[in-house]
Amino acid sequence: MTRIKEPLPTVAVPKVGFISLGCPKALVDSERILTQLRAEGYEVAPSYEDAQAVIVNTCGFITPAVEESLSAIGEALDHTGKVIVTGCLGERPEKIRERHPKVAAITGSEAVDEVMSHLRELLPIEMDPFTGLLPVAAPGMRPGDALAPSVKLTPRHYAYLKIAEGCNHTCSFCIIPKLRGRQVSRDAGAVLYEAYRLIAGGTKEIMIISQDTSAYGVDLRHRPSEFQGGQVRAHLTDLAEKLGEMGAWVRMHYVYPYPHVERIVELMGQGKILPYLDVPLQHASPAVLRRMRRPGAGKQLETIRRWRELCPDLVIRSTFIVGFPGETEEDFQLLLDFLEEARLDRVGAFPYSDVEEADANALDGALPEEVKQERLSRFMAVAQRISAEKLAEKVGRVMDVIIDEFNDDEGDAPGTRLIGRTKGDAPGIDGQVYLYAGEFAGQVRPGDIVQARIEDSDEYDLYGEVVARPEWRPNVPQLGHFGRH
Numbered sequence: 253m254t255r256i257k258e259p260l261p262t263v264a265v266p267k268v269g270f271i272s273l274g275c276p277k278a279l280v281d282s283e284r285i286l287t288q289l290r291a292e293g294y295e296v297a298p299s300y301e302d303a304q305a306v307i308v309n310t311c312g313f314i315t316p317a318v319e320e321s322l323s324a325i326g327e328a329l330d331h332t333g334k335v336i337v338t339g340c341l342g343e344r345p346e347k348i349r350e351r352h353p354k355v356a357a358i359t360g361s362e363a364v365d366e367v368m369s370h371l372r373e374l375l376p377i378e379m380d381p382f383t384g385l386l387p388v389a390a391p392g393m394r395p396g397d398a399l400a401p402s403v404k405l406t407p408r409h410y411a412y413l414k415i416a417e418g419c420n421h422t423c424s425f426c427i428i429p430k431l432r433g434r435q436v437s438r439d440a441g442a443v444l445y446e447a448y449r450l451i452a453g454g455t456k457e458i459m460i461i462s463q464d465t466s467a468y469g470v471d472l473r474h475r476p477s478e479f480q481g482g483q484v485r486a487h488l489t490d491l492a493e494k495l496g497e498m499g500a501w502v503r504m505h506y507v508y509p510y511p512h513v514e515r516i517v518e519l520m521g522q523g524k525i526l527p528y529l530d531v532p533l534q535h536a537s538p539a540v541l542r543r544m545r546r547p548g549a550g551k552q553l554e555t556i557r558r559w560r561e562l563c564p565d566l567v568i569r570s571t572f573i574v575g576f577p578g579e580t581e582e583d584f585q586l587l588l589d590f591l592e593e594a595r596l597d598r599v600g601a602f603p604y605s606d607v608e609e610a611d612a613n614a615l616d617g618a619l620p621e622e623v624k625q626e627r628l629s630r631f632m633a634v635a636q637r638i639s640a641e642k643l644a645e646k647v648g649r650v651m652d653v654i655i656d657e658f659n660d661d662e663g664d665a666p667g668t669r670l671i672g673r674t675k676g677d678a679p680g681i682d683g684q685v686y687l688y689a690g691e692f693a694g695q696v697r698p699g700d701i702v703q704a705r706i707e708d709s710d711e712y713d714l715y716g717e718v719v720a721r722p723e724w725r726p727n728v729p730q731l732g733h734f735g736r737h
Contacts, residue, residue, distance in 0.1 A: 265295045266375045269303030269332065271324050272405060274311030276461050276505070278339055279405055280414040282309045284364050285338070286403040292368065293377050300331035305356070305375045307367060312341030312431060314607055322351050329354060336370050338363055343431040344608075361432050362417055409654065409699035410457035410501075410679060411450050415443050415491070419463035420470075423534075424545045424612040425573065425604070428463055435462075437469050440484040440491050441477035447495055451728040456701060457501040457654060459678065460491075466508040489515045496524030499726035501654065501701075503678055505530040508547065509555045514562065521563035526675045529559070533570045536590030537583035540576050543615060556594050567676030569598030574631050575624030576604045578617030584627050591634050597642055598682050599635040603628050636711045643683070643709035650719060651675075653685050653704045655696055667694040672702070674714070683712040692718045700724075 268289060272282035285307065289296060297303035306328035310321035321341045328335045329352060337348055338359045345358040357370035404411060416437040419428045447458055462468060469475075469486030476483035484490050489512055495502045502525040507513060509531060520527040533552060535541050560566055572587065591599070603624035606613045651674050659669040670687040677683050687704050689696050696702055696718060703720040 265293065266377050267295045267297040267302050267304055268371065268375065269297045269300060269306035269328065271306065271308045271328065273309060273321055273324060274313075274317065274339065276412045276459065277414055277417075277463070278309055278311060278361070280412050280461070281339065281362055281364075283403055283405055285309070285367055286405070288364055288368055289371075290403055292372075294371070294375075300328070303332050305334035305336065305371065306332050307336045307338065307371070310337060310339035310341035312339070312344060312347075313426075313428065315605055318347070318608075322348070325352050325355060334374055336367060336374065338367050340431045347608075406679075407656065407698065408454050409656075410459065411455045412459045412461050413443065413447055413450070414438075414461050415465065415468050416462035416471075420467065421464065421547075422545055422611075424543065424615070425576070425607060425610050427607055427609050430609060432463070435464065435467060435471050437462075437472050437486055439472070439475070439477035440469070440486045440494070441479040443491060444479045444484060444494050447498060447500075448728055451498050451500045451726050452731045454699070454730065455500065456699065456724060456726075457503065458495065459503045459505055460495075461505045463506060464508055465504060465506045466510040466513055488512065489519075492516050492519055492525055498728050500728075501526050501675065503528050503530075505678070507531050509552070514558065517559045517562045517566060520566060527563050527565045528567045528569070528676055528678070530569045530678065534573050535576065535579075535583075535587055537579070537586040540579050540583050540587075543578055544573075544576065544612070552590065553594060556596075567597040568594075569600075569678070569682060570596055571600040571602070572631070573604050574601055574627045575619045577612060577615035577619070579604075579619065579627075584630075588631065588634055591631070591638065595638050595642065596635075597639070597676060599639070600681070601628055601631050601635070639683075640709070640711045643712070643714060646674075646706050646714060647709055648706065650703050650705050651685075651714075651716075653687065653702050653718075655687075655698050655700045655702060656684075657698055659686065665693050667692075667696060670696060670718070672704075683714065685714045685716065687715075688717045690717045690719075692721055696721060 270286060272279055286296060308325050308328055311317040312321065318341060325335060325337055335355045336357045337355050339361050341348060342358050343360045348355060348358055356374050359366040416435055418433040418435045420435045450458065466488060468488045472486045474485045474487045476485050484494055496519055504516065507529050519525050534544055534546055536552060653672040653674055655670050655672040656679065657671050658667060659671045660666060661669065668689055670689055672685045672687060673679065674685060685704060700721060701724050702718045703722065704716045705719050706714050706716040708715040
């Protein structure tokens with residue numbers, strides 16, 4: 253007797269669109285939400301046409317970012333009619349409701365549990381009778397904590413690793429503490445296990461991020477936590493030492509110039525972590541820094557000199573605000589003089605603009621827009637010249653370069669032209685290295701770390717040719733087979 257097999261029941265999988273806006277810290281929040289979506293059985297839709305609902309992770313720091321977020325929410329509503337809003341702008345739900353009263357739900361930042369709760373109501377998922385009993389990550393579990401799954405929004409070879417949320421500073425131009433609260437640090441063990449898992453999966457560059465990386469662990473009173481059978485303090489120096497032992501590129505972002513940063517720079521000089529510091533200085537005039545309520549007025553040059561004594565190859569990037577309320581021509585000239593003397597490697601600048609609810613809005617001495625733009629142009633002219641001079645000093649050197657993408661022209665053999673970054677370049681914000689693969693054409697892939705001879709430079713970028721493709725071997729066992737890279 254022949255048995256006729258009944259067809260297995262099919263389960264419709266809800267598809268969710270996802271829009272991630274804002275800074276790398278918001279990107280990490282998006283990765284956590286996407287991880288939980290996948291763990292609970294939702295499918296991420298590649299387009300509006302495929303989506304039954306959309307989650308928008310917003311930015312709400314400055315006016316252009318708020319407008320971009322509100323526009324993205326409106327576009328998602330027009331296409332699907334079902335939108336959940338999260339992120340920084342979600343901390344001001346009245347502003348969202350005023351423009352878009354039909355959004356389904358609004359949560360603040362770092363709200364994985366709330367987002368998922370609203371999504372389950374908006375788009376219930378039918379339990380698969382064969383896989384529905386499989387365990388999933390606990391709600392709110394972060395990648396790297398225990399055995400949480402992970403969805404990355406960056407290429408496989410680099411990742412952002414957030415070590416703390418919120419900020420304890422009261423800068424007059426900033427509302428981050430109002431949006432994200434006071435600083436809340438993660439235990440060192442959780443951070444290190446996440447880094448270990450990322451590197452084991454093929455990640456070669458870890459970018460450490462938070463609102464104030466130097467203050468990591470202060471709220472925890474630097475308590476120790478378990479990592480691989482030992483105890484590690486929640487302190488930036490301890491964390492950096494352990495990360496440096498894993499053998500990947502470790503890059504530090506949003507580092508305030510606290511005294512203990514000297515120890516971090518010493519680790520850079522020893523080759524343990526990348527010789528790169530992203531330091532948000534904002535200005536150089538003591539009067540403007542006081543109005544900004546920024547620490548360290550008058551000590552910046554002395555600190556930078558000390559850092560460069562400890563690590564001569566140190567690359568420093570920073571951002572500045574020009575045209576702050578009350579900024580005089582003398583104040584601005586102090587900033588230009590500082591640039592000339594500090595000779596920072598990577599510099600960005602923004603003209604001041606009011607941020608809703610920021611204390612700086614009440615300061616007197618607001619400057620006309622044309623004055624802000626004129627000062628911005630003068631500032632960037634000095635910064636570009638210094639950058640060009642510093643990059644020209646690298647011509648003739650052989651440097652390590654991590655490859656991000658192919659850059660082949662029509663008619664090139666595959667893998668002939670490449671785009672990468674040196675140890676002094678963070679993705680998306682710094683310069684790039686444009687390379688000919690030469691004899692290595694077709695052998696080098698995105699994610700490889702190669703050695704390249706630098707042959708030319710301009711204001712922001714370097715140009716050269718691959719001369720070697722050494723094997724990359726981290727101090728973390730690799731999951732699976734990753735070839736020579």
